[in-house]
Amino acid sequence: MPTRRDVLRSSSSALVAAALLPPGRGVSSPDHRERAPASGPARVASDDIDAGPIAAESEPVSLSDYETLARDRAPKMAFEYISGGAADEITLKWNRESYDKIRLRPRIFVDVSKLDTRVKLFDQELPFPILLAPTAYHRLVHPEGELATARGAGAAGATMVAGMLATTPIEEIAKAATGTLWFQTYILKDRGFTRDLIQRAEGVGCKALCITSDSPVVGVRNRDARANFSLPPNLERANLRGLMRTGGNLRSPEGDIYTPILDASLTWKEIDWLRSFARIPVILKGVLNPDDAELAVKSGASGIIVSNHGARNLDTVPPTIEILPDVVERVAGRIPVLCDSGIRRGTDVLKALALGANAVLIGRPYLYGLSVGGDSGVTRVINILKNEFKVAMALSGRPTIASVDRSVIWK
């Protein structure tokens, strides 16, 4: 009798999805846009780790289950775009392996009958330290795109970092959002447009600004190229109306590594420029080197995100969890340090916090949730991870965020 896990690992993907999806959520349509958005049961006892996320036999129970299902649900080109990494995907592999090889050091007979997962970031209280990282083009995998993500994040109590490369304008995302929104942007060649965009985001209530700092050019994405990835004609980079032709491919023609909009000449002086008008905290995303972390503090940034862009930019950079301790040591508590890339389990969240992160972000997993179940898929992905994190806190004998320190890691 095959177990659910056997079924998930089966090579017959159609069978997998058919076995896992509740009735009425079939996968036969090749075009996800023809289906009604799946409502999906978000039956999670979010504050009760004994119960945990309640899953019927047919429902995905882990973030990797969602990836398995999304492989079937999403159009192939979209799945390749989301799941892929740069070049040979060495860092993509390391991002996972590095978490897996860290061992935990639990304590017993610690009162964990109450857990406190709250964290304070930039004067905002988050109920738990997991945010949704900015990702592009949500309508690739669901007709409601970023609107569904915003609703799903809000229902789970998670902050969503809305992306500049959204397929829905930030104003509409903000209207749909029921929880806290941050905004991510690149500093574009057109500084006036960049400034307007930031002010639009501030104007609709975004509470922090993530500046993607690791992308003067786009990484070598062999998987995208093999899948012939470009934005389908019915979708657009909705925040960039007025700046460029908003569909198609962002890349320049072959032979040119630069893109029409990203500015490869950025230097630290741009942070002074940003701070001269930004009214919300400026967080630099994509810091890997402790020397850059020092410069980020000196530049007046409010926070940094240790990120290798989900292994999508420069292949063979280290996994973020390995360099996090050095960055945290250099920053020495002067500004919050967040971390992403490869987080898939509650134990990963525990490990990142133990090594000094103030909070973590996830990227691909919630896109898989969106693809499989729309807003409730997003909610459920967050709730699964949150619940796993609480289980990890309880079973390691660390009832508060403050107690999740380096002693949780088995040297």
Ligand SMILES: Cc1cc2nc3c(=O)[nH]c(=O)nc-3n(C[C@H](O)[C@H](O)[C@H](O)COP(=O)(O)O)c2cc1C
């Ligand atoms: C499909 C996709 C699109 C992304 N788009 C952006 C983007 O436009 N800007 C950005 O700063 N990061 C982008 N990222 C990177 C995420 O913000 C985040 O750093 C990464 O996904 C974290 O790794 P994980 O997917 O392993 O959780 C993207 C990631 C994915 C998977």
